[in-house]
Amino acid sequence: MKKKLLLNWVYYPPVGHAVEALKLAKGYSLANKNLDVYLLLNANTPTELADACSWIKKTYSISTEEVFKDGEKAKCLQKIPKNWDYISSDNRAGRLIKGNDRVELVKTQEVLQKIFVARNSSILPVVHNPKITLSIPTKAKTFAKKFKHRGPTIAIMLGGAKGLRQSPSIEMWLKICLALEQAIPNLKIYFMGITKSDHHRTFTKDFTLDDVNYLIKHLKNAESAYNIGLWNQIALIKKCDIFLSPHTGFAFLAFLVDAPWLEIATCRWPLYFLNDVPFYSVLPKCNSYPSLDDRTKECDRLLREGKRVACVADDLIEKKIPEIVKGAKLLLDKSFTYNKAIKLHLRKIRKDYDVHRFPSFGAKKDENK
Template sequence: MDRERMLVNLFYAQPVGHAIEALHYCTGHAAAVPGREVSVALNAATAVELAAFCPAVTAVHPVDHPFLEPCEDSADRLRELPRDWDWVVDDTRRHQPFQYELFPGMRDYYAASDAHLRTPGGRRSVVGAERAGYRPHQRLRLDLPLAVREQAARRLAPGRPPAGRIAFMPAGSSDASLYPSPDSWLLVLDALTEAFPGLEIVLVGRTARDRRTSTALTAEGLRALRGHRSSPVDCFDVPLAEQLAVVEACDVFLAPHTGFGLAALAVGTPWLALSGGRWFEYWFNHVPFRSVLPDTGRHPSFSQFDPAVVVLDGDDGPRTPSMTRARVVEDLERIVGAAGELLAGTLGYERAVREYVTALVAAHGGDSSAIWSIDSVHLQYL
């Protein structure tokens, strides 16, 4: 008997986190129907290679199609995507009209895929839909190749450093105003180095400028962080799989909100997020984490699709309020405390989620309706 074939059709923006979202849904749909073959269609500009490390995925189909701009030849761009499936489940965002207004290329992709993809008996739905067979809140664990793990290990100090090891990504790919300045991060690194003598810090990120995401950090800022007195291990610009293996070998991943934080959780490394900016953390992968939330009364945050408030932060230039030096200084003790919990392994996953959801509701003025999460996991903690 032929196995059931499903396509997770998740064409969205290129940040790494959206690839992880797609693999999360692949995992849930595969778990629901033993023997089901689950393939995934992704924006070719995202980290499509991660699908090869997801045990739930049979095949990945990169689609070279614009996302922000309209596309006149969408049908031609989908020619290599197999047409016939037992199930096709689309990204839920394709049914949000404002997404099409913001991203015309996404609109054109789904119009073309509606015409291109065929399923028997209307077996088309959205990711996470029960009718398509789905088990929510599964743990996604990327299985990196042994050779990649060995190469990553050669970049790090042998054995476990006395105080542990923190992978540090200073910025994501959005505007620089949405992340702390290098000078603010130097204060954080100073505090961590003083609190945990012997701590090994590993810098990760990507400076290449192409259609994939790259750091908002300037070359000057990167030089300043590389020169910190802790002598960080520099893993900027090594291949993505190897960077993930480096993160996997660390006890904590420290970063502001970034899609790479989802990838860190997918290799089992706790994420210490300096939370703020436009987006809160919304994916829970059975891995302990801490999101140090700002005082949103004084540091407005989480505008999501609306533009973030930006202020002048002295010599650090434009910053959203939750990423100013004053906010970082205000929360240094909390950052160090959270790092201590995660380095020591004393924080369990259930407590991490419960305390985070409670704090996130408070950060939204008590309005839980403003909060969402993948698979709506947060609802059970309200």
């Protein structure tokens, strides 16, 4: 009989955190052949992604609102076994701070840590950074077929959960898209996002359908793919040559369907999730980047005050447009491999940034390939 691992990855709702769990679950599955992996996720994140992962036995949706209100008696906890062979938790769960982090998340993790018990305290082996691929539902693949274009294609998400505070303005997006159109013959652009929250999930904040239509009106060949559903968006991203966006956890999904990511990097977080897929990061000229959890940094202060971070100011983004175009051309070149992308990225951060604030990416391993 297989042993059972409970992976506790109940954290903030943005999709990137769910994707982290999918990759870690695969790492445990590969390293332990006699192990079934069960997953706990925040109910406000796209838990259905785990259904596309054959290496995950079952996923339990945890409502932090329910647990905050009802504690151990929360309905979402009642059908989950309390005893497991092994338990592995997101290490951020132990660093949540009352008065800083959301109270319902802090309370939920306190309850989860209390009620679930592991028979074994030993640390399981894990394969680090395994490549994972999402199995896209047939219905979504069929839907994506209606998006037809013979030529280069770019899917663009204008902003993430923080909206304009960490994204280029719509005026700068137009300049970016016009530059891409001019540099890449026969380019087709798809704008994707969601205009309102679904079951408390994150959405494309501050960028409306009016904004999208404004861009489409001024571009040669662009189309809206807003509000088409998560799996349909993922299927469309898979068909595209590039996914372009500011730093957002949603972009991690592009890697899971082998779509290269062209990242307009902003504070607070650097690119840290990789999946053996080419990428290019347009890094900001900013003394705070990446600010991470450092509350003394200017960018962190601006975000806490509800203001835009300095690195997305129009004048600074406009100066980055030539590099955005350069990154797009590199990613359209099939000879620009993941290993070349890693080497280029490491050269850039070693030249201009504090490398200790970035993930290692397994640099030694990749540079020797």
